Amino acid sequence: MKRVYLHPLPLRIWHWLNALIVIFLLATGIQFRMPGIAALWSHNPLLAWHKWAGLAMTASWIFWVIYGLATRHFVRHYTFRRRDFERMVEQARFYLFLIFRGEKNPFHPSPEEKLNALQKLAYGSVMGIVTPVMVATGLIYTSGFRIGGTLLPFDTIKTIDALHVAGFYLFALFLMVHVYMATLSPTLFTHIKGMIVGYEEHPEEEPGEAVPEAAATSEAKNTNQ
Ligand code: HEM
Numbered sequence: 610m611k612r613v614y615l616h617p618l619p620l621r622i623w624h625w626l627n628a629l630i631v632i633f634l635l636a637t638g639i640q641f642r643m644p645g646i647a648a649l650w651s652h653n654p655l656l657a658w659h660k661w662a663g664l665a666m667t668a669s670w671i672f673w674v675i676y677g678l679a680t681r682h683f684v685r686h687y688t689f690r691r692r693d694f695e696r697m698v699e700q701a702r703f704y705l706f707l708i709f710r711g712e713k714n715p716f717h718p719s720p721e722e723k724l725n726a727l728q729k730l731a732y733g734s735v736m737g738i739v740t741p742v743m744v745a746t747g748l749i750y751t752s753g754f755r756i757g758g759t760l761l762p763f764d765t766i767k768t769i770d771a772l773h774v775a776g777f778y779l780f781a782l783f784l785m786v787h788v789y790m791a792t793l794s795p796t797l798f799t800h801i802k803g804m805i806v807g808y809e810e811h812p813e814e815e816p817g818e819a820v821p822e823a824a825a826t827s828e829a830k831n832t833n834q
Contacts, residue, residue, distance in 0.1 A: 610811065611813055613718060615808060616723075616808075618807065623669065623673060623676065624804055625804075625805075626669065631780060632784070633662050663744070663748075666743070670741065686722060686729070687732070689733075696715075697726040700715065714793075718809070731783065731787070743773065746773040754769070
């Protein structure tokens with residue numbers, strides 16, 4: 610087995626705190642819309658809890674942006690390169706068909722490039738579009754739909770409300786797909802354990818098996834660590 614170090618400690622702490630915040634926001638948010646369906650807690654304190662969790666999400670998002678820029682995390686792992694367009698099709702083919710035939714994942718994560726093309730797209734969209742939209746619309750809710758003391762027009766309020774609810778559905782969808790995908794690894798818990806301890810354990814390549822350039826560099830680095 611070889612160890613590939615993928616997730617630095619600050620990112621792991623951020624990831625699990627952020628996951629808790631998102632799950633809590635979904636669980637409290639669903640009760641505003643469907644109190645009869647999901648009655649987890651009494652309705653009264655929910656709005657205050659939801660607001661505090663929303664502020665925590667704002668702080669979490671600001672941390673993610675600063676960390677991503679300061680450590681070059683975005684440049685290394687989120688830059689969408691030309692070859693990612695071709696790899697996207699290959700990766701989708703793997704997840705939709707080849708995995709069920711027992712074939713190996715075409716992507717090998719490395720400390721230089723740990724996200725495959727579809728992960729870049731999914732995580733980039735959730736963190737770069739859906740989260741800021743949820744934060745911005747949530748803050749407008751918190752202000753009582755007033756900007757500079759003036760109540761927003763009714764149509765604008767309806768649009769903000771629709772965006773916030775659409776974001777809820779996107780987060781819920783992302784969470785289900787993300788947790789399922791997180792279990793698609795050499796063993797059920799390889800990726801999840803990796804997000805806890807920082808490194809993943811992968812079987813050594815068979816003799817003669819091609820190792821992509823980025824993975825090869827990381828292996829060389831890992832063995833030197
Ligand atoms: C309990 C639920 C969750 C589990 C088990 C989980 C698991 C994982 C794992 C194993 C990874 C490593 C990369 C991979 O294999 O995909 C990962 C990465 C990631 N997860 Fe989650 N996750 C959960 C919830 C969330 C939530 C709620 C969000 C945010 C909306 C989130 C956002 C991310 C992001 C952005 C990354 C990429 C981190 C990076 O830049 O390296 N996850 N997650």
